[in-house]
Amino acid sequence: MLYNLIFRLVFARLDPEFVHHAVVLGLRIASALRLTKLGRLKPSETQTVEALGLKFHGAFGLAAGFDKIAIMIRPMGDLGFSHVEIGTVTAKPQPGNDKPRLFRLIADRALINRMGFNNQGADAIAQRLRNLRERKISQLPIIGVNIGKSKVTPVDEAASDYAYSAKMLSPYADYLAVNVSSPNTPGLRSLQEVAALRPILRAVLAEANGKPVLVKIAPDLNDQDIIEVAKLATELGLAGIIATNTTISRDNLKTAKSKVDGLGAGGLSGAPLKARSLEVLKVLKAVIGEGQIIISVGGIETAEEARERVAAGATLVQGYTGFIFDGPFWARKINRGI
Numbered sequence: 001m002l003y004n005l006i007f008r009l010v011f012a013r014l015d016p017e018f019v020h021h022a023v024v025l026g027l028r029i030a031s032a033l034r035l036t037k038l039g040r041l042k043p044s045e046t047q048t049v050e051a052l053g054l055k056f057h058g059a060f061g062l063a064a065g066f067d068k069i070a071i072m073i074r075p076m077g078d079l080g081f082s083h084v085e086i087g088t089v090t091a092k093p094q095p096g097n098d099k100p101r102l103f104r105l106i107a108d109r110a111l112i113n114r115m116g117f118n119n120q121g122a123d124a125i126a127q128r129l130r131n132l133r134e135r136k137i138s139q140l141p142i143i144g145v146n147i148g149k150s151k152v153t154p155v156d157e158a159a160s161d162y163a164y165s166a167k168m169l170s171p172y173a174d175y176l177a178v179n180v181s182s183p184n185t186p187g188l189r190s191l192q193e194v195a196a197l198r199p200i201l202r203a204v205l206a207e208a209n210g211k212p213v214l215v216k217i218a219p220d221l222n223d224q225d226i227i228e229v230a231k232l233a234t235e236l237g238l239a240g241i242i243a244t245n246t247t248i249s250r251d252n253l254k255t256a257k258s259k260v261d262g263l264g265a266g267g268l269s270g271a272p273l274k275a276r277s278l279e280v281l282k283v284l285k286a287v288i289g290e291g292q293i294i295i296s297v298g299g300i301e302t303a304e305e306a307r308e309r310v311a312a313g314a315t316l317v318q319g320y321t322g323f324i325f326d327g328p329f330w331a332r333k334i335n336r337g338i
Contacts, residue, residue: 003327016102027075036078039332046335051293051315052175052212052239056142058082058335060306063297063318064146068119070128077141080331087146088179091164093121094151103263107254110270111321112263114184117148122168129172145173155187163203170209178204181218181245183267189218194228201236212239219244219276219298226283234289242295243280247273270321274299285313303337
């Protein structure tokens, strides 16, 4: 394929974050010229999924991380993603971690990132979403908003930080995703402990304007902790759980250990996450509450793998890393295959 050739000869030789911004710019230009709509599936080519009180035109969506500042919703919808989860958005704007902070493991079809929730803050992104909604564009994808803790906010003040983001962003979101599972904000993953998580989720629910709220968890939790989070989600009446975020594990990689170690800390995404993400899905399915959904994400590359997640209990599936390696028609191919 042409994209694979371009990736090997050009993109693979350049800094991944630079390539990301170049691709984003190219897709935004293509969208303005209405070229991205050529990737849109016909209604007969996909199957509507009813979930969260919404109609999704297909099961496959874009995971959080690609569009952190809500500028790619329309282009990615045109390319076949039934829903686009923007973010992670924090209450306060922040630049993220020092560069370089994004790395490819090409042999593993994986990425390592330690971006650190770089975004423009809840106020600015809420305004951008408001402007988008006011344009009344037809055929927008479902919009999820992934929210996280501001780095400068102490862990013991996390609930109010999340609540502010929920208050500002929920009027323009179709659903909210509470991110307590990124490895790139100090102390964040400790918020997955039930005692710490309960007040955060209650605070978000109180400010969600009736929009569905889900919690996103890490693959590195043990099975019992996953069960406890699922029980809490049921107790509080959350709409569901997103599983999983990136992993801090570096097991069973094809890339040389010395190279991986040299890249430093960060969350690993992509193909190496397949097995654990599927395991977590099955654990959740066994205990999830009636009426709640699971969005499965992590290592999905093909329509067959997406169908496997649905068969295992996922209502919706998401991807991101596969888009980097397979190109702009990846989502269209997966949705048609599902």
